[in-house]
Amino acid sequence: MSEPLHTVTTLPTERRPGCPFDPPSELTDARRHGPLSRYTHPGGMPGWVITGYDLVRQVLADPRFSSRKDLLNVVDFELPPAPPGEFLLMDEPQHSRYRKPLVGKFTARRMRLLTERIEQITTECLDVMEEAGPPTDLVTAFAKPIPTIIICELLGVPYEDRNSFQEQIDTFMNGEVSDEELIAAYGATQEYLAQLVAAKRANPTDDVLSELTDSDLTDEELRGIGLILLAAGFDTTANMLSLGTFALLRNPAQLDALRADPALTDQAVEELLRYLSVAKTFMRTALEDVEVGGQTIKAGTTVVLSYHTANHDPERFTDPHLLDLRRQDGGHLAFGHGIHLCLGQQLARVEMRIAFSALLNRFPTLRLAVPAEEVGLRPETADIYGVKSLPVTWDR
Template sequence: MSESPYTVPALPAERRTGCPFDPPAELTEARRHGPVSRYTHPGGKPGWFITGYEQVRSVLADPRFSSRKDLMNVVDFELPPAPPGEFLLMDEPEHSRYRKPLVGRFTARRMRLLTERIEQITAECLDAMEKAGPGADLVSAFAKPIPTIVICEILGVPYADRASFQEQIDTFMNGETGDEELIAAYTATQEYLGRLVAAKRADPTDDVLSELADSDLTDEELRGISLILLAAGFDTTANMLSLGTFALLQHPEQLAALRADPELIDRAVEELLRYLSVAKTFHRTALEDVEVAGQTIEAGTTVVLSYHTANRDPGRFTDPDVLDLARQDGGHLAFGHGIHLCLGAQLARVEMRIAFSALLDRFPTLRLAVPADEVALRPEAADIFGVKNLPVTWDA
């Protein structure tokens, strides 16, 4: 018989101001007691919290755990199925039906072909910062515009509509929006995407949505796919760019190493992904009784997979709480694992390599403009962790 498991207290727990890069202490403590802990979901349903690297990776690859939204047993009422096209919340074969047409459009080779355009977008943001500065909010001036413009161009969203899209996606993801405003933003976005899909069917252009429109996918399915790509392509990368810069500025020896050796950027990006793990948690529901690390996850029970503690697991990484841009032991789970491995992982990597390198090259004296503990953090309730703003300055 296994030992009685540890119980994770109610979450979300907030992070320490000034040093928000570590997971909440409650989750680190849970992992110290073992990789699988009891947990009660905010809706009152009993569940489990999985904090160990090997266990999170195992569940992500195990078809006995479901991603279906309607099977998530976290509240005391039945959830509806995921809308058509929103494949992150689906299992096979529905998941592959939507994902497969996209895979070839987000390969490493195709993302590298975007390098010149991403460099141009980044340079334009930095030009505007330099012209207006010294002094800027790095979130609004740099971290948000770059991935917003890139994903909108990939999908074929007209330039004039990009600012409103950025605002609407941020409304979905910031963790502070009330239900009424959330529904209004979602409805407005769906209505806009419906008009965009119709426009692409009538007059295709050179973009992913136009290519998808020339298929058997319905308008409703195309809206769902577009929403997933817009939200994932914007919010995660935007928060990696802002929180990643914050982390580098708070680790001057690592920043100096990167400045001294620009070839270190590939490893630096992977280490920042591991160290920060801005996509903190995902859910899976057991389709049958499954044993994980000696604990039986009962059929119908929803587990929380903690990416940020898995990526800090001392059983997998040497000195996991240390930011080491030259780290050799890779293999993080920041993009997930298994069939739901992040479709845009290669795009995010290209964007981060270009953006971090250009920012540090353009502003060699870049520094925080406020004390670190005054940097406003996104609430832990947000799906993606990050900072609300990042005031920086530099020598003219």
């Protein structure tokens, strides 16, 4: 007689104190029992949590699992479809309608052409840090400004609007505000984007959003695309830069290796992406009965895909709980897999390579300004994991 399947009781679940880089213990324990666990969604509907690398990758590549928001069977009421343009929550053919016009604008070659500008922005941030002197909060001084300026320039957000726009994105992404505050921030962002799209139609400039106004996409669709690109382009990279620096400072041997060998930077970025997995979980809904890991996922059932446990799966990665910048077993899922593979992954990589290298070169004595346990972490309710602030100091 086979052993009964493990059950995950709570999502999101908190991480163990003192272990900010490990996946939550309940999910790690679940993976030890097997890659597939039972779960009951908040609305009482039965579901599954997938914690193993191979099965997460399998589901992401399987068109029998849907990304549609309105098919999520997780609450006891019917969810609306995703707004026009917000293609992360859509299937084909709607997904391709929005993604295809963007693919050529985020190629590795085009992102490499941005290198000089990213270097300039990074240098300016470091100059301000150095002039102000230690200590400083690396989140506000470094991790947020770099991706904010880059994604805003790519989409054509005027310079004077960037700070207020960043604050609105922060509000509805940080997982710590009331429903009223979240709705207000989301509404304000939508209103701003509507005005921005109208301005681009009237007076196109040299940016992605202006280029898209020359397509058959409606203003409402462009607003949705703009929201996805701005939120994803800012929040994920900002948290990778800050949490990644925290992880390096907590692993001095790895930090020393990176400082000693700049050629290690590309590998370091990939390992930090795997190790941290700031985009923690995503959901998919079965369109028909599908066998996964020897179990039948019934049609209409929503599964939770745990990226962070998949990227810490010992069946896929050697000593996955260790940060190893020389790791050879690559192939992480930090950017997803399948048709929803992150559109901006090459931009994120270029930003991280430049930012980490420049930061460590400029401040060779960089260190935490507070005990590690006092670094404030984002709650697990936030869509993207990270730190609220990262106080650092250095020798002048």
